[in-house]
Amino acid sequence: MTTTNKITYNGGCVIAMQGKDCIGIATDRRFGLQSHTAGEDCQKVFHLSPRLYLGLTGLQTDIMTVYNRLLYRKNVYEINEGREVSPKVLTELLSHLLYEHRFGPFFVEPVIAGLDPETLEPYICCMDLIGCANVTNDFVATGTCSDQLVGMCESVWSPNLNATELFKTIAQAMLGSFNRDAVSGWGSSIFILEKDKITERLIRTRKD
Amino acid sequence: METLLGIKGPDFVMLAADTTHAHSVVVMKEDENKIHKVADNLLISTVGESGDTEQFTEFIAKNIALYKMRNGYDLSPHSAAHFTRKNLAESLRSRTRYQVFMFIAGYDPAEGPELTFIDYLASAQSVNYAGHGYGSMFCSSIFDRYWHPNITQEEAYDVLKKCVLEIQKRLIVNLKNFNVAVVDKNGVRHLDQISSKSLIDYNAAA
Numbered sequence: 001m002t003t004t005n006k007i008t009y010n011g012g013c014v015i016a017m018q019g020k021d022c023i024g025i026a027t028d029r030r031f032g033l034q035s036h037t038a039g040e041d042c043q044k045v046f047h048l049s050p051r052l053y054l055g056l057t058g059l060q061t062d063i064m065t066v067y068n069r070l071l072y073r074k075n076v077y078e079i080n081e082g083r084e085v086s087p088k089v090l091t092e093l094l095s096h097l098l099y100e101h102r103f104g105p106f107f108v109e110p111v112i113a114g115l116d117p118e119t120l121e122p123y124i125c126c127m128d129l130i131g132c133a134n135v136t137n138d139f140v141a142t143g144t145c146s147d148q149l150v151g152m153c154e155s156v157w158s159p160n161l162n163a164t165e166l167f168k169t170i171a172q173a174m175l176g177s178f179n180r181d182a183v184s185g186w187g188s189s190i191f192i193l194e195k196d197k198i199t200e201r202l203i204r205t206r207k208d
Numbered sequence: 209m210e211t212l213l214g215i216k217g218p219d220f221v222m223l224a225a226d227t228t229h230a231h232s233v234v235v236m237k238e239d240e241n242k243i244h245k246v247a248d249n250l251l252i253s254t255v256g257e258s259g260d261t262e263q264f265t266e267f268i269a270k271n272i273a274l275y276k277m278r279n280g281y282d283l284s285p286h287s288a289a290h291f292t293r294k295n296l297a298e299s300l301r302s303r304t305r306y307q308v309f310m311f312i313a314g315y316d317p318a319e320g321p322e323l324t325f326i327d328y329l330a331s332a333q334s335v336n337y338a339g340h341g342y343g344s345m346f347c348s349s350i351f352d353r354y355w356h357p358n359i360t361q362e363e364a365y366d367v368l369k370k371c372v373l374e375i376q377k378r379l380i381v382n383l384k385n386f387n388v389a390v391v392d393k394n395g396v397r398h399l400d401q402i403s404s405k406s407l408i409d410y411n412a413a414a
Binding site (some may be wrong): 010030031033036037038039059061064065068077104 | 271293294297300301325327330331332333335345348350
């Protein structure tokens with residue numbers, strides 16, 4: 001692993017987009033070991049809270065370690081505070097977790113997407129591997145094909161999309177981008193989170 | 209140069225492992241068993257750095273046995289895989305890094321069969337079929353072609369025979385024998401070895 005790039009070893013990508021009173025988060029489904037595809041139903045988005053999703057891309061082992069450790073911290077927070085964690089606070093929790101390993105980091109690029117538990121305001125943010133958070137109100141994209149993703153999102157996204165339009169927009173952005181990346185793909189899982197429901201859809205694509 | 213294979217059916221998991229133990233270019237042992245029965249419903253097969261394989265597998269196996277002694281019931285295969293992965297991930301960024309590739313295979317009456325592929329970096333993934341080692345490169349497409357969700361134990365054994373035939377034909381290293389074990393609702397069973405002798409009359413195309 002010394003000469004290979006740890007962030008791109010397993011491949012993968014995540015995007016999140018903000019719509020009108022809703023957010024969407026999508027990932028690909030490939031689990032690879034450089035060029036060899038070992039799994040095609042890899043879960044990279046985790047439902048941390050009723051209205052909160054965490055998407056992680058990067059080194060698979062660190063994805064699982066960061067998820068498990070963040071879940072532990074979130075659970076302790078909820079027990080201590082007696083309330084649901086909000087996306088802003090989760091961003092701080094994750095940022096601290098990652099910066100604690102500043103000189104020996106986890107090779108992950110997280111994306112947080114959710115609705116505030118009190119105000120139901122949509123929230124998305126992405127982070128680098130040492131916890132620098134970037135909160136926006138349009139879209140965020142991380143992963144091996146992040147350049148393609150940002151380009152696609154920039155052209156197809158517009159503000160105040162409703163849930164159906166948001167799904168179509170996210171799907172277009174994902175498919176167009178990971179089809180041009182050899183180490184991402186093998187289908188896409190898309191979650192649209194609205195005030196009163198969550199819709200999970202799986203898009204089957206060419207497996208190549 | 210060692211190879212592990214695993215294949216999961218609707219109510220069983222079958223593992224195959226080669227039996228060669230080599231030290232650089234010298235074959236030290238031809239009948240090494242790499243598939244370990246860890247509990248009545250759990251198998252672990254391990255390859256990797258010599259020494260690390262035995263130490264890490266034994267550590268996990270004894271802790272799983274301890275869980276049963278303390279609590280009175282077995283750890284489920286999913287939990288056993290989670291425990292294994294956590295320990296391997298913690299050792300990854302420490303002074304004592306274990307370099308092991310493993311399969312955790314188990315059957316739980318409530319949750320069904322479970323086959324977990326664990327990489328040397330502690331990337332764990334629940335899969336229907338997979339392999340570790342150079343031999344597994346030749347088997348991916350055989351698994352893709354012949355596996356289906358309702359595969360039977362006989363069909364799975366046949367798929368493993370096709371895989372071993374291909375490995376023995378195309379891998380530069382000679383892997384003469386493969387041990388095969390299966391775990392299902394009746395527990396763990398060892399099946400006949402797949403060896404070059406047993407494959408003499410085998411017609412893979414059939």
